[in-house]
Amino acid sequence: MAKILGIDLGTTNSVAAIVEAGVPRVIENKEGARITPSVVALSKNGERLVGILAKRQAITNPQNTIFSIKRLIGRRFSDSEVEKAKKILPYEIRPSQNEGVEVKMGDRWYRPEEISAMILQKIKMDVEDKLGERITEAVITVPAYFDDSQRAATKAAGEIAGLNVKRILPEPTAAALAYGLDKNINQKILVYDFGGGTFDVSVLEIGDNVIETRGIGGDTFLGGDDFDQRIIEFIIKEYQSQEGIDLSKDPLALQRLKEAAEKAKQELSSLLETEINLPFISAEGGNPKHLYLKLSRSQLENLTRDLVEKSIEIVDKTLKEINLSPKDIDEIILVGGQTRMPLIQQKIKEYFGKEPRKDINPDEVVAIGAAIQAGILQGDVREILLLDVTPLTLAIETLGGIAHPMIPKNTPIPYSKTETFTTAEDNQTAVEIHVVQGERPIARDNKTLARFILDGIPPAPRGIPQIEVVFDIDVNGILTVTAKDKATNKTQSVKIESSTNLSKEEIEKLKREAELYAEEDLKKKNLAEVKNQADNIIYQARKILNEYQDKITPEIKTMIETKIKELEEAKNYDNLEIIENKIKELSATLSQIGQKFYQQNQDNVNQ
Amino acid sequence: MTNEEKLPSEPETIKELEELIAKLEKEKEEYLSGWKRAKVDLLNYQKEMEEKIKNIINFANANIVLDLTAVLDSLDLAVNSLSDEDREKNLGKGYILIQNQILDILKKYGLEVIDPQKEKFNPNFHEAIATKKCEKENCQEDDDNLIIEVYSRGYLLNGKLLRPAKVKVIVH
Numbered sequence: 043m044a045k046i047l048g049i050d051l052g053t054t055n056s057v058a059a060i061v062e063a064g065v066p067r068v069i070e071n072k073e074g075a076r077i078t079p080s081v082v083a084l085s086k087n088g089e090r091l092v093g094i095l096a097k098r099q100a101i102t103n104p105q106n107t108i109f110s111i112k113r114l115i116g117r118r119f120s121d122s123e124v125e126k127a128k129k130i131l132p133y134e135i136r137p138s139q140n141e142g143v144e145v146k147m148g149d150r151w152y153r154p155e156e157i158s159a160m161i162l163q164k165i166k167m168d169v170e171d172k173l174g175e176r177i178t179e180a181v182i183t184v185p186a187y188f189d190d191s192q193r194a195a196t197k198a199a200g201e202i203a204g205l206n207v208k209r210i211l212p213e214p215t216a217a218a219l220a221y222g223l224d225k226n227i228n229q230k231i232l233v234y235d236f237g238g239g240t241f242d243v244s245v246l247e248i249g250d251n252v253i254e255t256r257g258i259g260g261d262t263f264l265g266g267d268d269f270d271q272r273i274i275e276f277i278i279k280e281y282q283s284q285e286g287i288d289l290s291k292d293p294l295a296l297q298r299l300k301e302a303a304e305k306a307k308q309e310l311s312s313l314l315e316t317e318i319n320l321p322f323i324s325a326e327g328g329n330p331k332h333l334y335l336k337l338s339r340s341q342l343e344n345l346t347r348d349l350v351e352k353s354i355e356i357v358d359k360t361l362k363e364i365n366l367s368p369k370d371i372d373e374i375i376l377v378g379g380q381t382r383m384p385l386i387q388q389k390i391k392e393y394f395g396k397e398p399r400k401d402i403n404p405d406e407v408v409a410i411g412a413a414i415q416a417g418i419l420q421g422d423v424r425e426i427l428l429l430d431v432t433p434l435t436l437a438i439e440t441l442g443g444i445a446h447p448m449i450p451k452n453t454p455i456p457y458s459k460t461e462t463f464t465t466a467e468d469n470q471t472a473v474e475i476h477v478v479q480g481e482r483p484i485a486r487d488n489k490t491l492a493r494f495i496l497d498g499i500p501p502a503p504r505g506i507p508q509i510e511v512v513f514d515i516d517v518n519g520i521l522t523v524t525a526k527d528k529a530t531n532k533t534q535s536v537k538i539e540s541s542t543n544l545s546k547e548e549i550e551k552l553k554r555e556a557e558l559y560a561e562e563d564l565k566k567k568n569l570a571e572v573k574n575q576a577d578n579i580i581y582q583a584r585k586i587l588n589e590y591q592d593k594i595t596p597e598i599k600t601m602i603e604t605k606i607k608e609l610e611e612a613k614n615y616d617n618l619e620i621i622e623n624k625i626k627e628l629s630a631t632l633s634q635i636g637q638k639f640y641q642q643n644q645d646n647v648n649q
Numbered sequence: 650m651t652n653e654e655k656l657p658s659e660p661e662t663i664k665e666l667e668e669l670i671a672k673l674e675k676e677k678e679e680y681l682s683g684w685k686r687a688k689v690d691l692l693n694y695q696k697e698m699e700e701k702i703k704n705i706i707n708f709a710n711a712n713i714v715l716d717l718t719a720v721l722d723s724l725d726l727a728v729n730s731l732s733d734e735d736r737e738k739n740l741g742k743g744y745i746l747i748q749n750q751i752l753d754i755l756k757k758y759g760l761e762v763i764d765p766q767k768e769k770f771n772p773n774f775h776e777a778i779a780t781k782k783c784e785k786e787n788c789q790e791d792d793d794n795l796i797i798e799v800y801s802r803g804y805l806l807n808g809k810l811l812r813p814a815k816v817k818v819i820v821h
Contacts, residue, residue: 073810098776173697174693174696297815
């Protein structure tokens with residue numbers, strides 16, 4: 043089945059997202075950006091440009107560059123919004139035959155849905171390119187205040203672009219879906235959406251299988267751009283008072299200021315102070331002039347406090363209109379990049395007395411929600427193949443009683459893991475496979491699932507035999523543990539039926555225990571590891587004594603033997619430090635032999 | 650009688666079995682398509698990841714280089730503000746040397762300069778931030794869309810646009 047695309051078709055920018063394997067993600071466009079400007083143009087050489095390319099050439103070609111088409115789509119020419127838009131939009135707008143709107147681009151007149159279709163088509167093509175498959179269906183979001191005619195026109199735009207529009211979804215509803223709040227029956231949710239150019243408030247009520255919009259408010263001419271503008275004005279004023287130069291007349295200076303202002307605004311969301319550093323911003327009588335000033339978060343807040351307060355007033359008004367008070371709201375969702383501003387988050391918290399939800403990227407949350415709705419329609423979210431996971435870690439006991447994890451907890455099944463182990467003693471002909479379940483590092487503290495012996499291993503020094511152990515959980519949660527001696531291919535295995543079907547209480551109990559004993563367990567594990575180390579070095583030491591017995595002087599032999607004895611004694615006491623010290627001593631003594639041998643060899647050579 | 654009793658129940662059983670088969674077939678279809686979808690998703694994902702890893706290797710430095718282009722801009726402005734006389738002085742020469750030095754380093758990492766002086770405007774590489782009406786008596790078609798001033802140079806990193814050049818363009 044083909045995938046359904048989720049599209050946030052915005053006034054200034056659009057975002058596309060898709061659900062894959064049950065997880066929504068934003069798809070980058072051809073230019074590698076996660077956001078596509080909602081701009082369409084017919085360039086001077088007759089080429090149609092969409093997105094960032096159209097935006098870059100906008101001022102060279104203002105009559106043929108169409109932006110903010112969302113302000114016109116599905117409207118009647120006589121609407122007051124169209125009247126307002128006409129004043130700020132540089133392209134030609136005229137009434138269409140059916141009292142709608144038409145805009146001119148090149149020498150043709152287009153209906154707004156045709157322009158929106160061009161944006162959708164680019165998005166569709168870029169996604170197809172990226173995913174390597176055809177996209178024919180989509181869920182498109184619209185503002186909650188869009189009426190039937192605006193929704194129908196948006197749907198038509200999708201159809202023109204070659205997309206079967208499965209649903210037109212209100213933006214706040216999409217945001218709620220993104221946060222998975224559609225399951226919180228009877229809750230009331232407020233969506234605070236501060237976009238680049240518009241501000242929207244919506245109150246949603248979650249019902250059984252339906253999300254109802256209870257109230258809406260907003261200001262179509264209040265947005266994040268106003269904050270940037272305030273910073274730019276501030277810098278211009280500061281610079282004028284410092285240097286007596288007006289930067290607002292210089293297009294390059296203005297451009298640099300605009301970028302610096304945006305950057306400063308973003309940085310002040312995480313920093314308390316930022317520097318605006320623009321060398322060679324202007325020149326006076328051949329003398330270059332620089333701009334350097336510091337902007338603090340509190341300065342920015344003072345510059346823009348009225349904008350934030352205005353938005354809170356709109357929230358207040360919207361709630362009053364539907365007879366709700368702030369405490370009636372269960373969740374607040376933040377949408378739009380401007381909501382990253384700490385002052386906004388603080389004011390919302392003050393007003394509602396609770397923290398707003400903000401963990402999903404506010405620029406992408408609507409597209410993510412659209413993708414989730416699309417996923418539900420394509421059957422990928424609700425009916426997603428629910429993969430079982432292992433509730434607890436499955437491990438095997440290794441040297442020193444340590445539980446060596448084979449399959450960590452929360453691993454989706456079916457799953458298989460192979461690892462090769464070896465023997466701990468010389469000429470060991472059998473190994474015990476001890477399968478345990480649980481989170482504690484020492485095997486015996488966990489639940490034993492099975493124990494079996496693989497024997498018939500040909501005698502060999504420790505570390506030489508290779509025992510391959512396979513943990514395999516099938517789709518029904520049945521664990522098969524197989525041990526195989528690679529030299530003889532002798533195999534032994536066991537089937538464990540109950541590796542996943544623990545009761546909830548049992549799992550919780552085991553997890554709690556693991557947490558409770560975490561510190562103590564770690565100590566035990568470290569101790570066991572040090573003891574393993576001790577065994578290892580004792581083994582090495584004995585081997586050296588054996589192999590070089592004729593070359594080692596009796597004093598050194600006694601010294602090593604004493605150190606071995608001391609270490610073996612230390613092992614009997616569970617004191618990590620003492621064992622470690624004795625290991626160090628033995629290893630130092632051993633390296634002395636190495637030096638002696640080396641010297642002897644040198645002497646031989648010299649002779 | 651016994652036959653009559655059996656008859657209605659037999660088709661019933663067959664019908665039940667047929668329903669069961671239909672149900673199982675539907676389930677089988679669902680599982681098969683789900684499995685295929687998962688496989689396709691995985692293949693696509695692998696392809697995309699390969700691409701992504703290639704990009705990460707090529708463009709791991711993109712962010713830091715992009716930030717450094719602000720310094721390059723300042724250096725460009727510094728050098729451009731030098732008078733001919735200044736250029737001959739050691740201090741002025743020093744500016745130019747520093748500019749060359751940093752550009753040389755960044756070029757090693759795949760940086761290319763876009764300096765579209767007197768070229769035709771192309772939104773694939775240029776961003777128009779100002780325009781100028783053509784002042785000639787008879788403006789030629791050729792003059793339209795010509796870049797007459799480069800405010801800040803653009804940059805490509807490993808052949809991909811890092812930042813467009815910001816330019817002033819002639820319009821009719």
